[in-house]
Amino acid sequence: DARVTQTPRHKVTEMGQEVTMRCQPILGHNTVFWYRQTMMQGLELLAYFRNRAPLDDSGMPKDRFSAEMPDATLATLKIQPSEPRDSAVYFCASGLGQGQTQYFGPGTRLLVL
Amino acid sequence: SQELEQSPQSLIVQEGKNLTINCTSSKTLYGLYWYKQKYGEGLIFLMMLQKGGEEKSHEKITAKLDEKKQQSSLHITASQPSHAGIYLCGADGAGANNLFFGTGTRLTVIP
Numbered sequence: 001d002a003r004v005t006q007t008p009r010h011k012v013t014e015m016g017q018e019v020t021m022r023c024q025p026i027l028g029h030n031t032v033f034w035y036r037q038t039m040m041q042g043l044e045l046l047a048y049f050r051n052r053a054p055l056d057d058s059g060m061p062k063d064r065f066s067a068e069m070p071d072a073t074l075a076t077l078k079i080q081p082s083e084p085r086d087s088a089v090y091f092c093a094s095g096l097g098q099g100q101t102q103y104f105g106p107g108t109r110l111l112v113l
Numbered sequence: 114s115q116e117l118e119q120s121p122q123s124l125i126v127q128e129g130k131n132l133t134i135n136c137t138s139s140k141t142l143y144g145l146y147w148y149k150q151k152y153g154e155g156l157i158f159l160m161m162l163q164k165g166g167e168e169k170s171h172e173k174i175t176a177k178l179d180e181k182k183q184q185s186s187l188h189i190t191a192s193q194p195s196h197a198g199i200y201l202c203g204a205d206g207a208g209a210n211n212l213f214f215g216t217g218t219r220l221t222v223i224p
């Protein structure tokens with residue numbers, strides 16, 4: 001049963017600290033997405049990759065967020081330095097491209113104090 | 114920019130009752146997805162609709178996309194407590210690969 005996995009599931013950190021979230025997409029999927037979910041804004045796209053190349057990261061605050069795909073089995077989202085307003089659930093999703101279903105991971109619940 | 118509006122925002126029904134959730138777009142939908150989310154968990158894919166007038170069913174859940182491809186409905190027949198959660202509709206952005214989402218409908222089913 002192929003699934004998107006994300007680590008850690010929960011993270012509590014202090015303001016100013018670096019946070020790294022990891023995602024393992026479903027094997028064979030060539031598109032990876034990072035979303036952020038908050039009560040106020042709902043689900044927002046942060047960035048997405050196709051064949052490991054970043055296609056759009058316009059949803060990310062560039063000064064503190066960075067997203068990479070070191071290889072086809074790992075996507076990372078990094079926040080440095082973290083701020084309380086970054087507290088949210090961060091989801092990774094993978095798929096086979098435009099018009100194809102995206103499958104979501106369980107999310108990383110981040111709390112920045 | 115294209116937006117998705119869901120209604121109602123929340124819904125409380127007695128077990129066994131039928132219910133409908135609506136998702137309306139300001140522009141033509143190229144692909145409409147329904148997801149379910151339980152608290153603390155990720156989104157679970159339910160169904161995808163692409164053609165005007167298309168209808169799909171899975172167990173007791175039926176989703177429809179209207180002919181104009183601007184509105185979709187999700188209908189649950191004989192609701193059960195296991196149906197409780199947040200239902201989100203998502204749509205393909207025109208010419209883009211990303212999904213954008215509605216605000217969600219929180220469903221509570223009372224046993």
